[in-house]
Amino acid sequence: MIKAGFIGWRGMVGSILMERMLAEKDFKGFEPVFASTSQMGQKGPDVGIDIPPVKDAHDLDFLSQMDIIVTCQGSGYTKEVYPKLRNSGWKGYWIDASSALRMEDSSIIVLDPVNRKVIDQGLSSGIKDFIGGNCTVSLMLMAIGGLFEHQLIEWMTSMTYQAASGAGAKNMRELVAQMSSIGDSARELMGDPVSAITLVDRCVLETMQSDDFPTENFLAPVAGSLIPWIDSPMESGQTREEWKGFAETNKILQTEPPVPIDGICVRIGAMRCHSQAMTIKLKKDIALDDITGIIQNSNQWVKVVPNDREQTLKCLSPAAVTGTLTVPVGRIRKLNIGPRYLSLFTVGDQLLWGAAEPVRRIFNIIVDRLKG
Ligand code: NAP
Numbered sequence: 001m002i003k004a005g006f007i008g009w010r011g012m013v014g015s016i017l018m019e020r021m022l023a024e025k026d027f028k029g030f031e032p033v034f035a036s037t038s039q040m041g042q043k044g045p046d047v048g049i050d051i052p053p054v055k056d057a058h059d060l061d062f063l064s065q066m067d068i069i070v071t072c073q074g075s076g077y078t079k080e081v082y083p084k085l086r087n088s089g090w091k092g093y094w095i096d097a098s099s100a101l102r103m104e105d106s107s108i109i110v111l112d113p114v115n116r117k118v119i120d121q122g123l124s125s126g127i128k129d130f131i132g133g134n135c136t137v138s139l140m141l142m143a144i145g146g147l148f149e150h151q152l153i154e155w156m157t158s159m160t161y162q163a164a165s166g167a168g169a170k171n172m173r174e175l176v177a178q179m180s181s182i183g184d185s186a187r188e189l190m191g192d193p194v195s196a197i198t199l200v201d202r203c204v205l206e207t208m209q210s211d212d213f214p215t216e217n218f219l220a221p222v223a224g225s226l227i228p229w230i231d232s233p234m235e236s237g238q239t240r241e242e243w244k245g246f247a248e249t250n251k252i253l254q255t256e257p258p259v260p261i262d263g264i265c266v267r268i269g270a271m272r273c274h275s276q277a278m279t280i281k282l283k284k285d286i287a288l289d290d291i292t293g294i295i296q297n298s299n300q301w302v303k304v305v306p307n308d309r310e311q312t313l314k315c316l317s318p319a320a321v322t323g324t325l326t327v328p329v330g331r332i333r334k335l336n337i338g339p340r341y342l343s344l345f346t347v348g349d350q351l352l353w354g355a356a357e358p359v360r361r362i363f364n365i366i367v368d369r370l371k372g
Pocket of ligand 1 (some may be wrong): 007008009010011012013014035036037039056072073074075097098099132133134135165166167168169247350351354355
């Protein structure tokens with residue numbers, strides 16, 4: 001029986017992974033063992049079958065008995081444990097939601113609806129490390145992978161509107177705390193229908209600028225504001241999040257020569273859906289109907305939203321998409337700059353296609369392969 005070790009199943013990405021695996025009835029055909037850095041000996045998650053008590057996620061003896069290890073624990077854990085395990089001679093499959101091994105030559109970034117061919121070639125050639133991509137990059141490729149597949153993109157920019165969840169559970173809580181703080185401070189003025197809006201506005205601003213406003217995690221207001229900076233600085237002037245757009249996209253697709261991609265990544269007050277506005281320079285002038293056809297037919301989750309107000313408001317927002325695997329793409333039109341300049345907008349749940357779903361799917365691909 002295939003043995004699969006799960007680490008990081010308690011965290012935000014890990015618990016969404018467990019939810020999805022349960023919903024898809026994935027817990028069959030292998031023996032799951034759960035490990036933790038803090039819950040050893042305790043009861044594991046309810047996955048509908050008997051499982052042993054939680055193991056120590058640092059125990060190399062235990063880890064080396066696994067055929068597959070799935071970790072959503074984070075880069076620190078991977079950097080500490082992975083080299084020791086490989087150096088001990090372990091030859092199993094390592095599936096990871098963290099970025100630690102993403103850019104290694106020995107790994108493949110997984111997004112099988114878009115790069116199944118790259119994954120299959122990697123499996124056949126003996127690759128053993130399969131890593132989930134950056135959430136923004138994965139969501140962008142779920143939306144417009146078809147345009148890449150048809151080699152239509154000369155270059156593109158992605159201007160992002162990224163949710164709090166990308167920064168972790170604490171940031172999601174802090175966003176709600178910021179919203180509450182603003183709501184609480186303005187409650188009395190809002191209760192009076194004739195209060196001047198300038199007073200409400202001043203009250204909101206004073207709250208956001210006060211020392212009590214909760215900004216421990218974001219370091220700035222996001223509710224009622226935004227932060228045009230995500231992750232660490234790079235020498236290029238990009239943030240690391242912006243750098244990933246080019247580096248990871250081209251690694252996922254193994255494009256040669258690489259397609260130039262850049263943009264500005266912005267944190268906004270959404271909970272768990274990232275949105276992106278893209279400008280694409282096409283290699284040739286092709287009709288809008290053909291473009292929408294290519295986008296719509298590239299995978300079963302992408303959904304073209306007609307470029308009208310009613311459908312846009314109904315389908316193309318974090319509020320409409322959260323908790324679903326649908327990746328809507330709308331506002332598709334040619335820019336008045338010229339016929340080869342395309343503009344579109346997309347939204348996706350960053351905890352699903354941006355994190356847990358590609359990991360769940362590569363796990364099943366590998367289990368099926370091992371079962372022969
Ligand atoms: P997280 O929620 O902070 O969970 C990580 C670990 O923290 C858990 O597995 C758990 O490990 C421990 N933990 C401590 N206290 C906990 C508590 N009260 N509840 C649950 N877990 C607790 O991390 P995450 O946001 O899921 O991210 C995991 C990895 O995925 C990171 O490398 C991240 O960069 C990557 N990733 C995240 C996203 C995202 O949107 N957040 C997207 C793609 C990739 P023990 O059981 O060992 O204590």
